[in-house]
Structure formats: C-alpha cells, structure tokens
Amino acid sequence: AAVQPKLTSAAKEHIIGLYKQLRLRETSSSSTGRVSSSSTPITVRQLESLIRLSEAVAKMYCQEDIEIKHVQEAYRLLSKAIIHVDQPDIDLNEYNRPTVTDEPMEEDTTKNETKISVDEYKRLINIMVYQLRKLDEEQENENQSTVVMPGVKRRELVNWVLEQL
Known part of the structure; x- marks a missing residue:
C-alpha cells in the first residue's frame, strides 16, 4: 500500500x-x-x-x-x-559622461557620484510613463481633428517629476 x-x-x-x-x-x-x-x-x-x-x-x-x-x-x-x-544601484552619472575625443581630459577631483536604488529608478520610470500617457490622452482629446504630434519637452517632464517627489 x-x-x-x-x-x-x-x-x-x-x-x-x-x-x-x-x-x-x-x-x-x-x-x-x-x-x-x-x-x-x-x-x-x-x-x-x-x-x-x-x-x-x-x-x-x-x-x-x-x-x-x-x-x-x-x-x-x-x-x-x-x-x-x-x-546594483543605478549610476545616473553614466548618462552624462562626455563622448570620447582626441583631446586629453582634465581630471575632475570633485567627482560626485549620483546613484539611486533599482526600486527608486523603477518608481521614477512609472511616474514618467503615467504622466506621458496622461499628456498623450489629453493631446488626443484636444487634437482629434488635426494630425499633430507635439510631444513633451524634457524640461517639462523633469519639472513635473520633481514636483511629485
């Protein structure tokens, strides 16, 4: 059994x-x-x-x-x-590094690392996506008869995200 x-x-x-x-x-x-x-x-x-x-x-x-x-x-x-x-945390300075040139670079002795956690990064992304979708919906409602793709200025999006924090 x-x-x-x-x-x-x-x-x-x-x-x-x-x-x-x-x-x-x-x-x-x-x-x-x-x-x-x-x-x-x-x-x-x-x-x-x-x-x-x-x-x-x-x-x-x-x-x-x-x-x-x-x-x-x-x-x-x-x-x-x-x-x-x-x-690992996300290094935000990675996106602001200058491109490679033939000229020698001066060493920046006051190197300031900016890092955020993955969870915080995901939260910020979700906030931005929410705002972009909301703006897109508003633009669709306003411009149903015309074909216009005005988009959003980066500065406006950054300011909106900073207001949410």
Missing part, C-alpha cells in the same frame, strides 16, 4: 511561518542599498511546492505524518532552487 502522509498541525504552522519568511526575504533590501530580489517571485505556487516537497520527504521516510523535520528539509530544498539576483 502506498504511503499518503498527512500534514500535522505543527507542520502546517511551520509551513506558514517559512512561507512568510520567503515572502519577506524576497522584498528585503540589504543595508548597502542593493535590492536582493528573487528571479522567481514567491507566490502561492511556492507555498504549494513547499507542501508537496514536505509530503515527498515524509514519503521518502515512509512516514504517515508530515513532521516539522520534513518541512525543514523541503524548505532547504526550495530555498536552494530559488535563484537570487543582486541588482
């Missing part, structure tokens, strides 16, 4: 706690300003995987009940399977 392990209440509570840990670990950022995010988002599927792996570990030992030690082994296996990717 096949072994069909049942989840004990202690194992169930342990699974809930470990799943919460996975979710928190996914969204945590390190003290260096780098965001550590999982390339596999932690969803209900990972919770299901944790339950199924716990069941499989209990089966492997021919146990009738899924115990905390089975859940811990399943968590260890799942944690190893989830790949974490460090996302």
Whole structure:
C-alpha cells in the first residue's frame, strides 16, 4: 500500500511561518542599498511546492505524518532552487559622461557620484510613463481633428517629476 502522509498541525504552522519568511526575504533590501530580489517571485505556487516537497520527504521516510523535520528539509530544498539576483544601484552619472575625443581630459577631483536604488529608478520610470500617457490622452482629446504630434519637452517632464517627489 502506498504511503499518503498527512500534514500535522505543527507542520502546517511551520509551513506558514517559512512561507512568510520567503515572502519577506524576497522584498528585503540589504543595508548597502542593493535590492536582493528573487528571479522567481514567491507566490502561492511556492507555498504549494513547499507542501508537496514536505509530503515527498515524509514519503521518502515512509512516514504517515508530515513532521516539522520534513518541512525543514523541503524548505532547504526550495530555498536552494530559488535563484537570487543582486541588482546594483543605478549610476545616473553614466548618462552624462562626455563622448570620447582626441583631446586629453582634465581630471575632475570633485567627482560626485549620483546613484539611486533599482526600486527608486523603477518608481521614477512609472511616474514618467503615467504622466506621458496622461499628456498623450489629453493631446488626443484636444487634437482629434488635426494630425499633430507635439510631444513633451524634457524640461517639462523633469519639472513635473520633481514636483511629485
């Protein structure tokens, strides 16, 4: 007869706690300003995987009940399977560097690095996209009869974003 392990209440509570840990670990950022995010988002599927792996570990030992030690082994296996990717801060000076010329460059001794986190960068991008879509909609409503593509001046967009911050 096949072994069909049942989840004990202690194992169930342990699974809930470990799943919460996975979710928190996914969204945590390190003290260096780098965001550590999982390339596999932690969803209900990972919770299901944790339950199924716990069941499989209990089966492997021919146990009738899924115990905390089975859940811990399943968590260890799942944690190893989830790949974490460090996302470095974005260097905003990279976009303002001069192009290569034949003339020697003077060294700037007051080099001022400007960096923002990936999350902040994504937030700024979303703010800009929202404003551009809103302006595009307004322009479409105003100019339905004429074919005009006025666009938005960079300065206006930058000023709007700065007002939002």
